[in-house]
Amino acid sequence: MIVWLRRWRLAELCISVPEVICGAGREFMKRCLLVGIAIVLNGMALQSQVKMAPQPATGRRATELSEGWRFVKGEAAGAEAEDFSDASWQQVSVPQDWAIAGPFDKDNKSGGAGAFLPGGVSWYRRHVMLTTADAGKHVFVEFDGVMAHSRVWLNGHLLGERPNGYVSFGYELTPYAHFGGDNVLVVRTDTSQQPASRWYEGAGVYRKVRLVVEDPVHVAQWGTYVTTPEVSAAKAKVRVQVRVLNGSEKLAAAQVSVRLMAPDGHVVANGASKESEIAAGGEHGFELLMTVTSPDRWDVGHGAMYRAVVEVKTGGKVRDSDAVNFGIREFHFDAATGFWLNGRNFKIYGACLHGNDGAFGIAVPAETYRVRLQALQAIGVNAVRAAHNPPSPEFLDQADRLGMLAMDEMFDMWSNAKNPYDYHLDFAKWHVQDTKDAAMRDRNHPSIILWSAGNEIRDTPNAALAKAELASIVDAFHEVDPSRPVTQALFRPNVSHDYDDGLADLLDVVGQNYRTNELLAAHAQKPTRKIIGTENTHDRDQWLALRDHPEFSGEFLWSGTDYLGESRRWPEISRSTGLLDRTDWPHVRGLERESWWSSKPVVHTARRVKPAPKAPTDPGYELQQMGGEETAFADWTPESLAPHEENVEVYSNCKDVELLLNGTSLGSKAINADASPRMWSVAFAPGKLHAVCGDGVKAEETLTTAGNPDRILLLPESAQVGDGFDDVVRVRAEVVDANGVRVPRASEELHFAVSGVGKIAAVDNADMGSHEPFEATSRAAFDGMAVVWVRATAKTGRMRVTASAEGLKSGETDLRAGKN
Numbered sequence: 001m002i003v004w005l006r007r008w009r010l011a012e013l014c015i016s017v018p019e020v021i022c023g024a025g026r027e028f029m030k031r032c033l034l035v036g037i038a039i040v041l042n043g044m045a046l047q048s049q050v051k052m053a054p055q056p057a058t059g060r061r062a063t064e065l066s067e068g069w070r071f072v073k074g075e076a077a078g079a080e081a082e083d084f085s086d087a088s089w090q091q092v093s094v095p096q097d098w099a100i101a102g103p104f105d106k107d108n109k110s111g112g113a114g115a116f117l118p119g120g121v122s123w124y125r126r127h128v129m130l131t132t133a134d135a136g137k138h139v140f141v142e143f144d145g146v147m148a149h150s151r152v153w154l155n156g157h158l159l160g161e162r163p164n165g166y167v168s169f170g171y172e173l174t175p176y177a178h179f180g181g182d183n184v185l186v187v188r189t190d191t192s193q194q195p196a197s198r199w200y201e202g203a204g205v206y207r208k209v210r211l212v213v214e215d216p217v218h219v220a221q222w223g224t225y226v227t228t229p230e231v232s233a234a235k236a237k238v239r240v241q242v243r244v245l246n247g248s249e250k251l252a253a254a255q256v257s258v259r260l261m262a263p264d265g266h267v268v269a270n271g272a273s274k275e276s277e278i279a280a281g282g283e284h285g286f287e288l289l290m291t292v293t294s295p296d297r298w299d300v301g302h303g304a305m306y307r308a309v310v311e312v313k314t315g316g317k318v319r320d321s322d323a324v325n326f327g328i329r330e331f332h333f334d335a336a337t338g339f340w341l342n343g344r345n346f347k348i349y350g351a352c353l354h355g356n357d358g359a360f361g362i363a364v365p366a367e368t369y370r371v372r373l374q375a376l377q378a379i380g381v382n383a384v385r386a387a388h389n390p391p392s393p394e395f396l397d398q399a400d401r402l403g404m405l406a407m408d409e410m411f412d413m414w415s416n417a418k419n420p421y422d423y424h425l426d427f428a429k430w431h432v433q434d435t436k437d438a439a440m441r442d443r444n445h446p447s448i449i450l451w452s453a454g455n456e457i458r459d460t461p462n463a464a465l466a467k468a469e470l471a472s473i474v475d476a477f478h479e480v481d482p483s484r485p486v487t488q489a490l491f492r493p494n495v496s497h498d499y500d501d502g503l504a505d506l507l508d509v510v511g512q513n514y515r516t517n518e519l520l521a522a523h524a525q526k527p528t529r530k531i532i533g534t535e536n537t538h539d540r541d542q543w544l545a546l547r548d549h550p551e552f553s554g555e556f557l558w559s560g561t562d563y564l565g566e567s568r569r570w571p572e573i574s575r576s577t578g579l580l581d582r583t584d585w586p587h588v589r590g591l592e593r594e595s596w597w598s599s600k601p602v603v604h605t606a607r608r609v610k611p612a613p614k615a616p617t618d619p620g621y622e623l624q625q626m627g628g629e630e631t632a633f634a635d636w637t638p639e640s641l642a643p644h645e646e647n648v649e650v651y652s653n654c655k656d657v658e659l660l661l662n663g664t665s666l667g668s669k670a671i672n673a674d675a676s677p678r679m680w681s682v683a684f685a686p687g688k689l690h691a692v693c694g695d696g697v698k699a700e701e702t703l704t705t706a707g708n709p710d711r712i713l714l715l716p717e718s719a720q721v722g723d724g725f726d727d728v729v730r731v732r733a734e735v736v737d738a739n740g741v742r743v744p745r746a747s748e749e750l751h752f753a754v755s756g757v758g759k760i761a762a763v764d765n766a767d768m769g770s771h772e773p774f775e776a777t778s779r780a781a782f783d784g785m786a787v788v789w790v791r792a793t794a795k796t797g798r799m800r801v802t803a804s805a806e807g808l809k810s811g812e813t814d815l816r817a818g819k820n
Helices: 366-378 393-402 427-442 463-480 516-525 540-547 588-597 619-625
Strands: 002-007 035-040 047-050 061-064 069-073 090-092 121-130 138-143 150-154 157-162 169-172 181-190 209-214 217-231 235-246 252-261 267-272 276-278 283-293 306-314 317-326 331-334 338-341 348-353 383-386 405-409 448-455 486-490 510-513 531-536 552-557 603-609 631-633 645-652 656-661 664-670 678-683 688-693 700-704 711-716 728-736 749-756 758-764 778-780 785-792 797-804 811-817
Touching: 138 150, 138 217, 157 169, 217 306, 217 317, 217 427, 235 252, 235 276, 235 306, 235 317, 252 283, 267 283, 276 283, 348 405, 366 393, 366 728, 383 552, 393 405, 393 427, 405 427, 427 448, 427 463, 448 463, 448 510, 448 531, 463 486, 486 531, 510 516, 516 531, 516 540, 516 552, 531 540, 540 552, 540 588, 588 603, 588 631, 588 645, 603 688, 603 700, 645 656, 645 688, 656 678, 664 678, 711 797, 711 811, 728 749, 728 811, 749 785, 758 778, 778 785, 785 797, 785 811
Parallel strands: 047 121, 338 552, 348 383, 348 552, 383 405, 405 448, 448 486, 486 510, 510 531, 531 552
Antiparallel strands: 002 035, 035 047, 061 209, 069 090, 069 121, 121 181, 138 169, 138 209, 150 157, 150 181, 217 235, 235 283, 252 267, 252 276, 252 306, 306 317, 331 338, 603 631, 603 645, 645 678, 656 664, 656 688, 688 700, 711 728, 728 785, 749 758, 749 778, 749 797, 758 785, 797 811
């Protein structure tokens, strides 16, 4: 016997709720239709159902399929069948990256590249109810990303497969749907063949899934495309192109109307098309050109987002609605002067980011993207490169809102492999469709200024092959989005003669990894080339090449943050090349970069020391700081407090900086023309090391010698936390001395707990060598810190987060549930 518990809630237009983004082309509906719960008696497990309530005949309904999934790891013969019993399977919600739960094992086939985490086959099953009122409509399922080699069934019918784990895709369910009854949606994923990547890729249904019910006459998936062909401070031309499908069996006379909403929500323009006939089973492209006066232009650090709301009518009735966010801005690359945005010429200060986030793997809540991008912005980064595959929609949403430029990249390989089981096996069949789908999904994001066709592609020594492949990718981008240039991260182009055989000149903007002098020489050889550094080191010479050459548009550092995978040896599980560590705390290299890139006065201080001849007792600390013959520490707490000499570096953009120890001046030094740090040899004494800018500039920093660990200090990044997947808050835990100074080498095991309406979502630290689980309630402090991510379990209420450790006073902080 099945007891149906029905809770009906009418979908709402989210025109006034821009933070709710349901995915490209489906953004106007809140994720909230109807949730039905099936309680299966006689010992069977609880199964969540989607209940589609009777709705008006107009518009579409979109439901996020987050809860109610059954999941199992490993092969499950016949699991695609409608009547397969999944009662013993685990109940999960999606997004989910099941591989991040581990365990870490040096024998896992993914190896160091995959962070020594597991792969394999997994299955997901979910029940979906459709009402008889939905008969005659068209039903779709949309996946933002499944890792990897996914196959999807409805009621036992195979809908399709997709090898690429980074692209979004969808299938129509209508032909196989049971209207007025239960439907079984099944997904199989497969990451068993390893190694398949050069970094951690995770596993499972790791991005969002939606069910969409539409009228037969409707806007195609990602079918609304907004561009701003003319932009000035006085006015902007906004072009809205809408692709409408007629899925009915008769001719339809359709009209499209559009209203443009300003960032503050008021309507700034209205337009309507002429009525056009669309043949049965056919499609038609509508185009409207509208004007916005005194536009609020999207810019770096100013994420002004407009909204285009589209309605499709036949017979005077609204058949479908769509809404997309967009920005009004003008940008271009100039061969002689570099990058321009809204009439301003400036450098692109970029950083490369992989899609994984330590604690959450690849199933990343939007809030973690936000705080990561803000941490990068704080040290002067104004652009990010999605390395080396299309990012999640939420990542680009956050870049849009924060005013962060972006490069959207497609592939890490074409037809030549970098690993035995990577995308090269599927490139020939899938790369054009993957490119078009990624560009269609992402083309309304104002943050994107470049498409990238690939990273360090190994096909280029075969010029004929590589040029044909590149041309097909460039053409696919231009077909879907002619408004943006295409680049590629060329790999040793002088060796493969990319600048001589014509390959580089297939690109709108020529990109090269590292070897900045070669890129500048390529521009000198052909001054009409527009150039950008697609991947660069933290070395000062690469910064000077950018700073001192106006034709050099910008650079993207490898990398913005430390990331899982690409380990060089066990027991490392992550790579430390970031401006920030895995918890978004700045490395010393990030502090130095801030002194070069920031527009505000900056002063930072660090000790530069040579490593001890033998490994320290804390291998994780050593691993995190590796990378050269010397290491730098942003503290005044060396291992020995006895008298000795310390080499002190000050990173600052101030004209003059004075260094003081315990109030005694050690002298002032002027800025160096080559951007090198100002250095002092200092006789160590415990106390305060203070650096201050001269000439009345208000910038200073003090490093204080830490005493013994005394207590735990909890520092939440927000006082409010939501209960959705994306709505988490990070709380940083610091082990401090009696005076509140963080103790750099404190490594106590911290135990976290949440009381009230909250729970722990994940824990982490910056230790490259730690094999502690992320899905846990404890984490060892590393460099005196750890983090805990918290999520609410109710819409309202309060919670208390506590942290304890043996021998330390506990810390606590209070949060409240709810969103601003």
